[in-house]
Amino acid sequence: MKISAAATVAFTLTALLALAGCASTPGTGGRHDEMPGMSASASADVNDADIQFTTMMIPHHQQAVEMADVILAKDDIDEQVVALAEQIQTAQGPEIKQMEAWLDDWGIDMGNISGMGDGMMSDTDMEALEDATVNEASRLFLEQMTEHHQGAIEMAQTEVDNGQNPDVISLAQNIITSQTPEIATMTEILATL
Template identity: 60%
Template sequence: MPGMDHGSSAPSSSSSAATADFNDADVMFAQMMIPHHEQAVEMSDMVLDKEGIDPGVLTLASDIKAAQQPEIDQLQSWLEEWGADSDTGSMEGMDHGGGMMSGDDMAALEAATGAEASRLFLEQMTMHHEGAITMAQDEVDNGQNPDAIAMAQTIIDTQTAEIATMQELLAQL
């Protein structure tokens, strides 16, 4: 069968495993997920800096930030190891697989206060997560690098659970 000999010389460390096998889908996943995660961290920072935010929303925003910043760092590391362009700024304005907030969306979140900020964060982050899940599913379906595929599956699992939490929190506001 074609492709069955790809693992014949097994890498000795996880670092070399990350560079062993990768394809265009892996590179695209990393390049698109970095700015997507960066925006989620920015949105979380916005809501964490506000007064009168629902405690469940604050916990969720902290959890999102704690999960996504290390993933950003790992994705950047992979791009470097793969010799791929990590300047995702050149992709400014792209939809990044969906779920990216517009400048107006970000301004509305920045301006919102109290319960309105909590509601807006939950609604926007739900859409944002749905976009990330779509990108991650594309990586699971089309990627080659086992570490990137594993991260994508973690993103799917984590963010699906967070969407359920956000829906519960929205119902309580």
């Protein structure tokens, strides 16, 4: 049985068109598993929820680290508050780097993204923390960070419920698992101040 050249070309074009129809670009809600440079696990499907969570959580984490920096720069802060601030820095710094790497792999430029995540502090809130006296600073940090963590947990739960990429979902679950007990710790410390 002979296949004509025209039939071969028609078959090839049909296959190419079918493959092209499966492709999508970041941010469209479609599949993103064809992007070069992604690890095997990161190359799994990436949907809009994964992208939104990652782009919102980076500035959220950056602000938490900034808040920790402010409290650690002050003298005579309660030891428990210092330990908590150091714990936040240690956990969230590497997570920021991981999320930035994902966005880079996905071809997403953070410079084009704006918006505030849940629980973000305003400029006024941050100034109040910077200007606070020692006793007031500990209390303000704990209150603000509790609100900040609650916002992070809400965003993380949305990712767990709606995300597609297993690495991103795993990070979101880790945020819920680690920040929930930190809220309890902060509530306990606040009661002693």
